[in-house]
Amino acid sequence: MIHCEVSEYPLSIAAATAFVDAPENGAMDLFVGRVRNHNLGQAVQGVSYDAFVPLAEETFRDICREARQRYGEDIRCYISHFRGRLDIGGLSVIIAAGSPHRAEAFQACRFMIERLKHRAPIWKQEHYVNGDSAWVKGHALCCHADVDPDEAVRQQEQDAHAH
């Protein structure tokens, strides 16, 4: 089972966990993206999310199908992304995976968020405390190379150590 949506209403962690819950599932893994109050040295006041909704939801469905093919067809997958403006602490994205065992739930959840960041037609505009705003740089879709989520994880860890 999969659930995919772009929503203009506040996202619900309870709805995500309820969707991926099942009697046969011994594990659920949850990723929640939130608006933080800083980025690249700038004090952030809020973020606006823009999305090409039909293609974003189609991309979410592709990602869920790929996660299930990779880690198990019995995995329940949930992706919900916000569109509109959020203040600090607002929930921008919720990803959840439910499965009989924890390894597949961890893997599927990580896979879905990494793929979403590289492939979903969604953009964010940061609004700074000083009154400026800017669209955040992202990943090009026109020369899209298939992203290995395991490699994406390794790269993020290297970047974290480098900074």
Add this chain to the structure above:
Amino acid sequence: MPESHRIQIDLFGTFRKYGHAPLSLDIPPGSTVRAVKARVADALAHPGPFEDHDILKVSALATERRVLAEDERIDPRERLALLPPVCGG
């Protein structure tokens, strides 16, 4: 065969500053994605200058169902979108 088709392209992200209404273009039948992208800069250069050539170069054209390759021919019946580099999450 008509001499041109009118297409409409929805703008997102950083291209929103050129307007929230879809961009209208008249294109010859059989035009490719690459050819349409080449027309976008001129079309967006009114009333002010177009300042996003580098971003346009790495932007994609897409339908509601998929991202199009640069050498694909445009189907004027499809709703199109110009997608700058993405950063959801």
